[in-house]
Amino acid sequence: xxxxxxxxxxxxxxxxxxxxxxxxxxxxxxxxxxxxxxxxxxxxxxxxxxxxxxxxxxxxxxxxxxxxxxxxxxxxxxxxxxxxxxxxxxxxxxxxxxxxxxxxxxxxxxxxxxxxxxxxxxxxxxxxxxxxxxxxxxxxxxxxxxxxxxxxxxxx
Numbered sequence: 256x257x258x259x260x261x262x263x264x265x266x267x268x269x270x271x272x273x274x275x276x277x278x279x280x281x282x283x284x285x286x287x288x289x290x291x292x293x294x295x296x297x298x299x300x301x302x303x304x305x306x307x308x309x310x311x312x313x314x315x316x317x318x319x320x321x322x323x324x325x326x327x328x329x330x331x332x333x334x335x336x337x338x339x340x341x342x343x344x345x346x347x348x349x350x351x352x353x354x355x356x357x358x359x360x361x362x363x364x365x366x367x368x369x370x371x372x373x374x375x376x377x378x379x380x381x382x383x384x385x386x387x388x389x390x391x392x393x394x395x396x397x398x399x400x401x402x403x404x405x406x407x408x409x410x411x
Contacts, residue, residue, distance in 0.1 A: 306393055310405065312369040313389040317407040320362060320378070320387050328411055330355055332380065340367030340374040383411045 324331045333355050345364030348357045366374055370391035377388045386408040393403050 309370055309391060309393060309403070313391065313403075313405040314407070316362070316366055316369065316376075317387040317389050317405060320376070321385065321407055321409045323358060323362075324378075324385050325409065325411060327355070331385065331411060334359070334378050334385070335380045336378060338363055338366070338376040338378070340364075340370065340372055340376075342367040342372050385409055385411065 320334070324334050327334075338359065341360075341363045345361070345368070348361050363376075366376060366389070370389070374389065374391035376390070379386045379388070386406055388404060388406045390402045390404045393400060
């Protein structure tokens, strides 16, 4: 570079030698909003996963009870009724021949442990069709939310 060009460059202005404070503050602000959005996304994800887990547990418990009713067709009408979940005196039954009451006590314990102590179940019969309705509270969304219900049916 010639001496004249070098002098013109010095006279015309300064060269940029880094970031200004305003640029740094704007970058931090943009990064902060991005991190807040990510935190909200994670919070919502935890809620959705827990709700999906409850639905999966309700589905599995309903189908398991319907399988038990199908396996014990002679005593199937005895399963009709309302059941409340429990979390006390929960010991899995053992032995080759498990009675209906013993099985239902164990099932109610698993219902309470999976969906909460306030969950309920109902078994109804309409001719040869049996339905299991499982209801639980999903308070993660709203404290005064309506209970969630899952229903499964089968024909014998």
